[in-house]
Amino acid sequence: xxxxxxxxxxxxxxxxxxxxxxxxxxxxxxxxxxxxxxxxxxxxxxxxxxxxxxxxxxxxxxxxxxxxxxxxxxxxxxxxxxxxxxxxxxxxxxxxxxxxxxxxxxxxxxxxxxxxxxxxxxxxxxxxxxxxxxxxxxxxxxxxxxxxxxxxxxxxxxxxxxxxxxxxxxxxxxxxxxxxxxxxxxxxxxxxxxxxxxxxxxxxxxxxxxxxxxxxxxxxxxxxxxxxxxxxxxxxxxxxxxxxxxxxxxxxxxxxxxxxxxxxxxxxxxxxxxxxxxxxxxxxxxxxxxxxxxxxxxxxxxxxxxxxxxxxxxxxxxxxxxxxxxxxxxxxxxxxxxxxxxxxxxxxxxxxx
Numbered sequence: 001x002x003x004x005x006x007x008x009x010x011x012x013x014x015x016x017x018x019x020x021x022x023x024x025x026x027x028x029x030x031x032x033x034x035x036x037x038x039x040x041x042x043x044x045x046x047x048x049x050x051x052x053x054x055x056x057x058x059x060x061x062x063x064x065x066x067x068x069x070x071x072x073x074x075x076x077x078x079x080x081x082x083x084x085x086x087x088x089x090x091x092x093x094x095x096x097x098x099x100x101x102x103x104x105x106x107x108x109x110x111x112x113x114x115x116x117x118x119x120x121x122x123x124x125x126x127x128x129x130x131x132x133x134x135x136x137x138x139x140x141x142x143x144x145x146x147x148x149x150x151x152x153x154x155x156x157x158x159x160x161x162x163x164x165x166x167x168x169x170x171x172x173x174x175x176x177x178x179x180x181x182x183x184x185x186x187x188x189x190x191x192x193x194x195x196x197x198x199x200x201x202x203x204x205x206x207x208x209x210x211x212x213x214x215x216x217x218x219x220x221x222x223x224x225x226x227x228x229x230x231x232x233x234x235x236x237x238x239x240x241x242x243x244x245x246x247x248x249x250x251x252x253x254x255x256x257x258x259x260x261x262x263x264x265x266x267x268x269x270x271x272x273x274x275x276x277x278x279x280x281x282x283x284x285x286x287x288x289x290x291x292x293x294x295x296x297x298x299x300x301x302x303x304x305x306x307x308x309x310x311x312x313x314x315x316x317x318x319x320x321x322x323x324x325x326x327x328x329x330x331x332x333x334x335x336x337x338x339x340x341x342x343x344x345x346x347x348x349x350x351x352x353x
Contacts, residue, residue, distance in 0.1 A: 257300020
């Protein structure tokens, strides 16, 4: 079967990874179906550029209401869409927030994955159609690392409710692969960023602040542990690895990383320097952003993915930082223009009165 006749179902399609993955799949001719949660406000900004009227005969991206906490909606969509590939990217994905919302995090991250796996198992049994499944595993599963660099055989030592949920989801995927012969693979993705990263995540929080500080809209950014080290790559590169895993004859688990590690402090230093600023003048420590248990060092070995998938990262750390800062500088410029226009309007009204 060619990719032009394939259907993919993506949970978390409105997130950073989901939007890049949807673009990739559409470029390969897939019919892409995304699951979105009902909300009182629009949350589809990341995929708006590729979304069109689903009633058009040539429309290739279709959105459906559903929720990882609602097994019936997942099972119904499996029968309705009849996907050839399912990518489970949905979750409560903020590690620090998982300490404040551990039960909800576990329900979406761990049980959510299990609900999708069970829906796939039942659909395959009923229809006889094979479904290939991708589970978004995380470098956070390594937590208090047992070896450096981390690879597929490195033991997990989770240090947050989010990471605990991801460990369960990972092993549930392996269990369904071995128990029911599902084509199910886990991508153990290390930190991956982009201009589409949520603004509460530390990298985007920094680059957003760089833009606003450069434009005179704020003066400081408050951060937690500046010494934490992460292996940061570009999300657009990483979704390619997701797709490549599901094109293999046999399912397996792969570390996706850059094999380089940088501290939060180094990320901030490079981001501010790119805008001609000194991070020491604008970065302030705030203990509220510390985790109860920290993950100090993550460094991934992607040699298995390189050897078997032919995958390697194509975006360097410096290119990633520049990309994000440039985007947020433009965003801050527009924000400043709107603010200044508002002040002029207010002043004019005050003068007229």
